[in-house]
Amino acid sequence: MTKPKTKTDVFTKPQADWIEVSPEFFRGRAEEIAPQLPGMYLSHETAEGFRALQISEVEIYSGESDSACHASRGRTPRSSVLYERSGTLYVYLCYGMHHLLNIVTFEEGFPEAVLIRACFGAEGPGKLTKALGITTAYHGLHLENVPELRLWTDGRTYPVTALPRIGIDYAREEDRIRPWRFITTRRREI
């Protein structure tokens, strides 16, 4: 009989081995940042308490030349947040119901972000924001001004696979096949 493994989807407090990740983490290119996100933890502290989930999947949306990116038609009232400095939050309502969380990467003036697409225990970009209580109230704010939202790493290594993005049938073929979705199937075992 093997040792029983305890599974926890929602962490109600930071774990002993967690180290905070500074908003400066997002200064680089999304292509170097995104593969490091699966395995990290996203936490939200509200009146209800502290809740964190482990990220399992992210996607890159990068540049006006990426036909899947909301900045593909240049600066608009909606896409302008993507041009802000790295660490800015881009949260938008999809299908009138689902709050999708992105974090802006790279230099101010270049529209690029990572979408948090899934966490263990909340598979889907709309589900994880619902589970954590993240809404468009944070849209346009910078992470350093939202202390209730934090990113953590446990210092462990999580194997990551790159795959094409999901839900972008409207995009050009070259953008649809781009391996800009990063997933890990390795989950923290307590």
Added chain:
DNA sequence: TCAGTGATTAGG
């Protein structure tokens, strides 16, 4: 497979 639900965008 398909409807729900509302913000965003292009176009007249």
Added chain:
DNA sequence: CTAATCACTGAG
């Protein structure tokens, strides 16, 4: 102003 679209989800 109108109408189409949508980085989704859950029910049938």
